Amino acid sequence: MGFSTTGLHPSLIDAVTEQGYTEPTPIQAATIPAILAGQDIMAGAQTGTGKTAAFALPILQMLSQAPIAGTGRRAIRALVLTPTRELAQQVYKSFVDYGKHSPLQTALVYGGASVNTQMAALAGDVDILVATPGRLLDLIGRGAADLSRVQHLVFDEADRMLDMGFIDEIRRILKPIPAVRQTLLFSATFDAEIFDLSKSLLTNPTLIEVDARNTVASQVEQMVYAVDADRKRELLSYLIGSKNWHQVLVFTRTKQGADELASEMCKDGLKTQSIHGDKSQGARERALEAFREGAIRVLVATDVAARGLDIDQLAYVVNYELPYNAEDYIHRIGRTGRAGGSGIAISLLSPAENYLLEEIETILDSRLPQQWLPGYEPDPTKEVKRPRNASKGAQKKRARERALGQKPGKKPGQQQGRGRR
Template sequence: MSFASLGLNQTLLDAVAEQGYNAPTPIQTEAIPAILEGLDVMAGAQTGTGKTAAFALPILQFLSAQTRDSSGKISVRALILTPTRELAQQVHASVVKYGAQTDLRAALVYGGASINTQIESLKAGVDIVVATPGRLIDLMYKRAVDLSQVEYMVFDEADRMLDMGFMDEIQRILKVLPSTRQTLLFSATFDDEIFKLSKALLKTPKLIEVDARNTASIQVEQRVYAVDEDRKRELISYLIGSQNWQQVLIFTRTKLGADALAKEMCKDGLKTQAIHGDKSQGARERALEEFREGKTRVLVATDLAARGLDIEELKYVVNYELPFKAEDYIHRIGRTGRAGGTGLAISLVCEDENYLLQEVETKLETQLPQQWLPGFEPDLTREVKKAPRRNSRGAQKQRARERALGKKPTKRRR
């Protein structure tokens, strides 16, 4: 299979070749022809499988084939919504690269950057807008963006948009879009909420799933180390140092936890930085750039900050704490093993997190055997707490959150 066989024009084929891509990925093979046929698409694929090109290339082909009106006015004809700033930046960069040999213009709008600069770029006229929902709503209120001519609408990582509570913003944006348009929805995971959203957005869509639903990439080796909570930092520092791992991405559940862990790992002699929502956009971008360049060896991130990160050849992802949502585990380890590469995902699991591990295993429909690293075995003489009851899941998560924040867990009433 070649890109030429998918129906792309020569200009885009040249752009793809310049990026060093020789053959399309499975999601591109399935999605590009369907989009070129004018179908609405609901596509499921893991991150790092080339899904951005799967929707960007056909949209660029459509737009470049159209002639602008006699006035020369450039209208927004394609809107791509992403849940985070980092993903918006990544998608915009791809659109610019693929469309370099066309006269199409793309604008990037997201929070945390100057809204006046973004307004000026929109005034100059753009064909494609890549945006986060919140900033797009701000621009709509200021009447700085006209979406009445949008022909192509993309929801990228729709599952994360729902997780982040963007449904209200999505509904407001939909109200100003033309009812006649082609809509594309891409999601790493599918659940009832995603299917409910798809019914509101899509018209007789083609469902594309290139992997088994809600599964982790087979390119990623998953290891689980059982370890006492107070020895997690010691264990991961030992692994990084003894194995000479470079560019290690570590996930924590909280911003405070990310900062504290980064500080302690620096004391271990590992150049470490943290990124999360309380950091300025500039600080996050600098930390990420230093990580990419190898100046920073370890990057500690929260789930929201890391969503959309695209780091070439990232080999190591560590779940310092398991997430409360099993879907987030899939997103986390999807940062490695991208574009056909291989990766290693390490999870450090203490006794109190076993119920979270069980939820991950249920989602993956597979068991992840725990192992002990010599010298870091869990202390089995400690009092083992009873497993939380399954019918009190909210209480379980609340107590785990309190522990993560360093608070004394709330006692259950009997």
């Protein structure tokens, strides 16, 4: 089955083919016809499943076929909101690549870049705007962004926008946008907050889920190594060196932790750089490009900095520290196993993080058996100190369970002994 079955115009199919894609992914096959039919969509889509093309292609087609109202400068008719700069850049590139055979113009605005340059871009013809919430609000306040004729509104990675506290910005951005519009909401995870948000944004939405909710790609092998916290770096360098891994993406919880780990791994002889929110946009882009080209072997990132990273054939993702938010685990390991490829997701588990693993297993509805390497076994005589925010994580877990109608602590449909998904 090719893209012709989705109802796309031949010129768009040609553009997709030029990018190397001949068959739609499941999310594209399910979503593109519904969007072309004008439906509001609430779609569950993991990273690496082709979700950007799932909304970019039909939007390009509908805008190309719709008459442009009025005269003079063309107005913004499609708005795509993303949580991070990296994801915004990725989405923008997709619109440009897929729309190369059309006269439609796409603009990109995000924080950390020249606001004057972005204002100049918006002063010209812009049909599609890809934006992060904070910078877009700034431009609206300056009178540089007119959203009064938006016909298509997309929330990409809506769960991440909520996690990052953008709900107030979203409400303010919605005020100048017409109530009569098509709204598309894409999220890798669904919880009570997402459903509450959808009720205020979408009209009679079609729910599309091509995989079980809150799952990871089946091609990703998930492995957990139990190890003392103070030996994690040693074990990580050993795994990368002994197994000759290249292009390894490592996640830490904090910016300082990312910098410190990158520095120590360089001392181990592994070319490593870190990216996080305190680094300039230019520094982050240079580090990412060096990682893509193989000039550096390991990239250490925080969750926010890694959103939107699009790296072909990334085989290894390592959770140096488990995230406090269990849904972040899905986003992290979604960096590998993309577009049908295979990947390995390693989690280095200290005794104090066991409660975090339990929360991850709850949303996965799967057990992740622990193992250890000889010589790196956790020391049973060491005192385990539970982090101060452990109670916060437990409270969030219980609140999520109550919102979903579950009994606290219960893992519905739990299956024992499953280590891979």
